[in-house]
Structures are given as C-alpha cells and as structure tokens.
Amino acid sequence: MVARRDRAHYESPDTGGIVDTATARTGPAIGTNPELIEVRLTAIRYAARDTHLYEFRRPDGAQLPAAEPGAHVDLHLPNGIMRQYSLTAPEAAPTAYVIGIKRDPESRGGSKYMFDDMHVGRLIKISPPRNNFPLDLNAPHTVLVAGGIGITPIWAMAQQLKALGKPWELHYACRSRQDTAFLAELEQLSGPRFHFDEEAAGKFLDIKAIVASAPKGAHFYCCGPLPMLGAFEAATADLPPAQVHVEYFTAKDAPNLEGGFVVQLQRAGKEFVIPPGKSILEVLRDSGLNVPYSCEEGICGACETSVISGTPDHRDSVLTDSERAASKTMMICCSGCKSDKLVLDI
Numbered sequence: 262m263v264a265r266r267d268r269a270h271y272e273s274p275d276t277g278g279i280v281d282t283a284t285a286r287t288g289p290a291i292g293t294n295p296e297l298i299e300v301r302l303t304a305i306r307y308a309a310r311d312t313h314l315y316e317f318r319r320p321d322g323a324q325l326p327a328a329e330p331g332a333h334v335d336l337h338l339p340n341g342i343m344r345q346y347s348l349t350a351p352e353a354a355p356t357a358y359v360i361g362i363k364r365d366p367e368s369r370g371g372s373k374y375m376f377d378d379m380h381v382g383r384l385i386k387i388s389p390p391r392n393n394f395p396l397d398l399n400a401p402h403t404v405l406v407a408g409g410i411g412i413t414p415i416w417a418m419a420q421q422l423k424a425l426g427k428p429w430e431l432h433y434a435c436r437s438r439q440d441t442a443f444l445a446e447l448e449q450l451s452g453p454r455f456h457f458d459e460e461a462a463g464k465f466l467d468i469k470a471i472v473a474s475a476p477k478g479a480h481f482y483c484c485g486p487l488p489m490l491g492a493f494e495a496a497t498a499d500l501p502p503a504q505v506h507v508e509y510f511t512a513k514d515a516p517n518l519e520g521g522f523v524v525q526l527q528r529a530g531k532e533f534v535i536p537p538g539k540s541i542l543e544v545l546r547d548s549g550l551n552v553p554y555s556c557e558e559g560i561c562g563a564c565e566t567s568v569i570s571g572t573p574d575h576r577d578s579v580l581t582d583s584e585r586a587a588s589k590t591m592m593i594c595c596s597g598c599k600s601d602k603l604v605l606d607i
C-alpha cells in the first residue's frame with residue numbers, strides 16, 4: 262500500500278462467525294458521522310519484516326460491530342491524524358479487531374506513529390467498519406490478487422471463502438519471503454500461489470495470464486501497489502464490471518479543485534460558492550458544518566454524499582463506473598462539478 266496511505270491490514274486469531282456479506286458497500290449511512298468506538302490496544306505481533314499486527318478490544322471486553330471481509334476502520338490516532346486500516350478477518354460477532362500495518366519510510370505520521378509511539382494498553386477511538394471492497398459470495402469462482410501489505414483485506418476474503426467451502430484461488434506477490442505477512446497461515450491452505458520478486462529473476466506477477474486462465478464467470482479482486490492495480494485493471498478491462506473489484510490505498514485520479522460553482526445544501530437550507538483551490542468538503546467544514554470525512558483523498562468513502570441535482574466530476578477511487586454514471590452520490594473531498602450548481606442532500 263503505497264506510501265502515503267499507511268494502510269493497514271491484519272489477521273485475527275479468533276475468526277469466529279461468518280459474516281453474511283452483501284455486494285454493496287456498507288458502513289455508516291451516507292452523510293452521517295459514525296459513532297466512534299473507544300478501544301484499547303491489547304497486543305502487537307510481528308507479521309513480517311516491517312509489518313506488525315495490532316489488536317484492539319473494547320475496555321470492557323464487549324462485542325464490536327460485525328466485520329465483513331474487505332472492511333476497514335478509521336483509527337483516530339493520539340497525534341491528531343486519522344488513518345484507514347483493513348480488518349484482517351471476517352467475523353459476525355467480534356470481540357477484537359486486528360489490523361496489519363507496514364512501516365512506510367515516507368510515513369506522514371500513520372505507520373511511523375503506530376511503530377514508534379503506540380504501546381499496548383493505550384486507548385484510542387476508531388470508527389465502526391466500513392466496506393468499500395465487498396466480497397460477492399454468489400460468484401462461481403473467486404480470484405484474489407494481492408501485492409505486499411495489500412494482502413490484509415484479501416486474507417480476510419480468503420478466510421471467508423475457505424470457511425464457506427467456495428472455490429477460490431489467491432495470487433500473492435511480495436518482494437521476498439521475509440516481507441510476506443500471513444505466510445505460514447497461507448501455506449497451510451491449498452489456494453495460495455506465491456510470487457517473490459527476488460526469486461523471479463526480475464519478472465512481475467503475470468496478472469494477464471491469471472485472468473485468462475480463470476473459469477468463466479469468475480470474480481476478480483485486487484489490492485496492492487498502484488502498478489499492480491494498473492496491470493490488474495488492464496487485464497480485466499474486457500470483463501463485465503460487476504466481476505472486477507479493486508481496492509485503492511492511494512488516489513488514482515487528481516482531485517478537481519477548480520471551483521467556480523455553487524453548492525446548495527437542501528436540508529440545511531444553505532448555499533456556498535466553491536472557490537478555486539478548495540474542495541466542497543473544505544468549504545463546508547470551514548463554515549462550521551459537521552460533515553463526515555476521513556481520508557480526504559477519495560479512497561475511504563466516508564464523505565459519500567447523496568446528489569439531488571447537478572453533474573459531479575467524479576475523482577474518487579471508490580465509486581464504480583456505473584455508480585459514477587448514475588451520479589446518485591459523490592465524494593465531496595475530491596470531486597468537482599461539471600454544471601453550474603450542485604444540490605446535495607445535506
């Protein structure tokens with residue numbers, strides 16, 4: 262996961278019940294701020310070189326909200342920043358969440374803080390799980406592709422598919438065995454195929470060949486660094502969009518901060534002119550409005566807002582092509598406007 266995102270991932274030792282997964286994104290209702298949950302960091306475990314697993318529980322040990330495979334939570338770190346990290350295991354009634362974090366040498370404060378300053382026993386606030394990367398359990402076959410720390414949501418999917426006896430395969434690329442999280446657990450399963458760059462004589466994972474050899478009707482999932490996601494999207498470009506699922510940890514498009522349009526908030530009865538250089542989110546926040554957001558890069562889905570009228574210029578990495586075309590919602594942290602006015606359901 263690239264660099265700036267400090268994205269997390271993990272494996273939970275206590276994978277219990279199986280979550281009834283839907284294929285739509287799930288999380289707090291659009292336009293609402295989720296109630297934050299206080300949790301204690303109860304364990305830090307080594308997963309691979311520069312990769313740790315962090316386990317969180319409620320102070321009173323009570324149950325946490327259900328975790329679907331592919332879901333992530335926001336961590337509100339004591340240093341004032343917020344980061345999204347994928348949950349490593351699906352569970353219908355979890356008492357712990359485990360995330361996996363790789364130390365990012367260019368960290369802006371997420372992974373650096375988690376590695377250098379977080380310690381067991383510390384209390385922090387997290388959001389309930391949000392899922393922009395849902396697993397379709399009705400697929401006749403599932404092909405999972407992961408790169409580096411991108412394994413975390415993919416590992417959660419593999420556990421669920423294995424538990425339900427669904428046909429699946431996993432292709433997992435890493436720099437070396439030392440850098441491979443969940444290696445021991447995955448080697449005990451029959452589905453995973455590994456690709457270690459340092460053992461492959463400079464060859465990258467051949468995603469085109471993986472897609473070409475998959476059974477008809479298979480669904481494809483990919484999480485990893487941007488070059489891998491680009492290769493994956495190219496290899497699956499001719500497939501029906503409903504069969505292709507990607508999770509970005511860095512924005513794929515530049516934000517539209519051109520401004521020069523009006524945003525009307527239908528329920529609040531307010532109107533704002535968006536100036537050049539500012540996002541809709543920034544303008545609303547500056548005015549004192551309490552609007553939900555997290556990543557501010559168009560990748561987490563927290564700021565998704567219903568559109569009543571107007572034509573958004575979508576720049577997020579969450580909505581599918583068909584969702585972009587329908588424009589029923591938009592991410593106000595990064596997307597702009599192609600019409601003179603947007604009316605939003607806020």
Ligand code: FES
Binds near residue numbers: 553554557558594595
């Ligand atoms: S705040 Fe994350 S998509 Fe807008």
